[in-house]
Amino acid sequence: MESFERVDDRLLRNGQYLLVSYSGAKNPAQAMFTGFRVVKHNVTTLYYNFATEVPNFLPMAPYGTSPGPTNSPPYIDNFSFSLQEVKNVTDMFDITKTGDAYQVFYGISPSYLRVMNKVQRQFVSVLEQNIYPSNSFVEMGVDGFQSPLNNPSEKTEFIVFVNLTYNVTLMNTATIPIMPAFNFVVNRMILEPLGQAELKKAILAGFPIRSLGAVDSSIMISPDNYPGLVTLSYREIYGG
């Protein structure tokens, strides 16, 4: 049975804050912060079957093997979510409308598929995954045991901003071929940037802060896509 109870509390709703930090994990004093208020939001789900949505996608080869003519590789990097059923959608997370953003969670099928989020081809560090992955990829990311197709885990969360598309790295951990499928929970939001005073207040009040990209090289959100966007330094927030 489909259940979204694990992510329901995390869905950002009207009036709530979406705060973002840039870098700062290695040197907190260099961190920068920006933030938004959710003005409107709308939650939808999307079942994404690779067999039907990805042109010519073949089952992923078993773990430890090389792909043959009937398989995709067992490890796929930088996979973008195209929608074959919707004409001309080559990347459904490439959003372009000023002020828009998506908050996304996903369930994974089969359980043997391991997934790691990437923004602009760069591994992500969010609150629960704040460790930069190296070659120990197998130990990183989220698999379908942790985030079942019909009961997505909060650990899969990613936030898509305008012109900062997301893709994923996929790994088949099983010794059988698998055909991936995702069940996305997409919270489409319209955001309003916070002014200086409110941004500082929200951060000091302890609202959750997300980050984009790797710990040591975050990706900036452009004010061109969010007019009025304010960015504050660590010192401007915390003093010192």
Add this chain to the structure above:
Amino acid sequence: MEKYEPPEYDLFNLNNGSTAIGTTPAPLLYEGQANAAVIVPPDLTLRVKQVVIQNATTSLITVQLLAVSTVSGAPTPVAKTPPIPVPASSAVTLDEDEWSISVKSGYSLVAVSSAANSANVFVKAYFVKGTGSPI
């Protein structure tokens, strides 16, 4: 502890392929494009959801499932189920509720019968996280 019920999408089939099981242990093959024995990957354990054994002869046979550490050369069974009796020209079905079979990482599932060319074995299996006993 609550019993783990695998989602339908995690189940896969193994069988003996085109040659009936005989008195030499033979691998159970992935039913699909790979058509190969399945060596349990690291950090996972194979569990058997259901086994169906068909007796292709007119005599009583017994069939055992075994975990072996290799499927090439002469496989050496390290653990096995008790013999499963299958009446002449009939089939038996074992469900996980009645009989728990699991195969740990690095091993694969094979079958052997008490008589030559006598059994067809169909297994519905899935993986779980973690390591378990060989069978």
